[in-house]
Amino acid sequence: MADILVLYYSRYGATAAMATQIARGIGEVDGMQARLRTVPAVSTVCEATEDSIPAQGSPYATLDDLRDCAGLALGSPTRFGNMAAPLKYFIDTTSSLWLGAELAGKPAAVFTSTSSLHGGQETTLLSMMLPLLHHGMLLLGIPYSETDLLHTDAGGTPYGASHLAGTDSDKPLTEAEQRLCRALGRRLAEAAQKLSA
Ligand SMILES: Cc1cc2nc3c(=O)[nH]c(=O)nc-3n(C[C@H](O)[C@H](O)[C@H](O)COP(=O)(O)O)c2cc1C
Numbered sequence: 458m459a460d461i462l463v464l465y466y467s468r469y470g471a472t473a474a475m476a477t478q479i480a481r482g483i484g485e486v487d488g489m490q491a492r493l494r495t496v497p498a499v500s501t502v503c504e505a506t507e508d509s510i511p512a513q514g515s516p517y518a519t520l521d522d523l524r525d526c527a528g529l530a531l532g533s534p535t536r537f538g539n540m541a542a543p544l545k546y547f548i549d550t551t552s553s554l555w556l557g558a559e560l561a562g563k564p565a566a567v568f569t570s571t572s573s574l575h576g577g578q579e580t581t582l583l584s585m586m587l588p589l590l591h592h593g594m595l596l597l598g599i600p601y602s603e604t605d606l607l608h609t610d611a612g613g614t615p616y617g618a619s620h621l622a623g624t625d626s627d628k629p630l631t632e633a634e635q636r637l638c639r640a641l642g643r644r645l646a647e648a649a650q651k652l653s654a
Contacts, residue, residue, distance in 0.1 A: 465532030482642025494518035538577030561593030
């Protein structure tokens with residue numbers, strides 16, 4: 458089995474719910490499985506530390522998770538139209554992988570959750586692609602052959618999967634949002650399989 462890393466940060470659970478659907482899509486491809494990982498919150502108090510294993514949810518990511526994976530799905534809540542600081546903080550620790558071009562040629566995709574429909578899903582998705590392009594990763598979006606993209610009135614973009622969580626961040630994923638997450642996971646896993654063949 459080859460692993461696709463589903464690496465995400467989620468404060469209130471919406472991005473985590475998307476990660477679960479993307480993982481399901483990955484698991485639908487023969488020989489591929491999802492490895493779910495998260496990152497700890499960052500603190501303004503630099504002495505603050507987290508346990509090395511979170512109390513609940515996915516384990517924290519390490520550089521080896523990135524090194525080992527056949528592909529990457531990167532997910533973050535939208536914060537001021539951009540990815541959340543904890544995820545960016547982790548990405549900023551990947552210089553050694555960049556120096557060795559260890560992620561170059563691996564497929565990648567991105568996903569995000571917002572509280573408002575026009576609150577920056579696309580800007581977040583596009584800006585999340587930037588460090589992955591520096592790493593030489595091959596970015597995948599969602600094609601319009603996934604016809605949910607034509608009709609969605611919640612999340613769903615050609616740049617990656619997205620979710621409209623509402624102002625209290627408590628709206629469940631719609632059926633269309635779930636289908637698009639699974640389609641993105643499948644597409645990523647299929648691309649990784651073809652690239653390694
Ligand atoms: C500091 C901060 C900035 C945010 N900025 C935006 C924003 O620009 N646009 C938006 O629609 N939602 C914004 N939100 C809301 C989150 O994107 C939204 O609640 C998201 O669904 C949370 O995902 P999570 O449940 O995975 O933590 C922001 C939330 C916080 C805490």
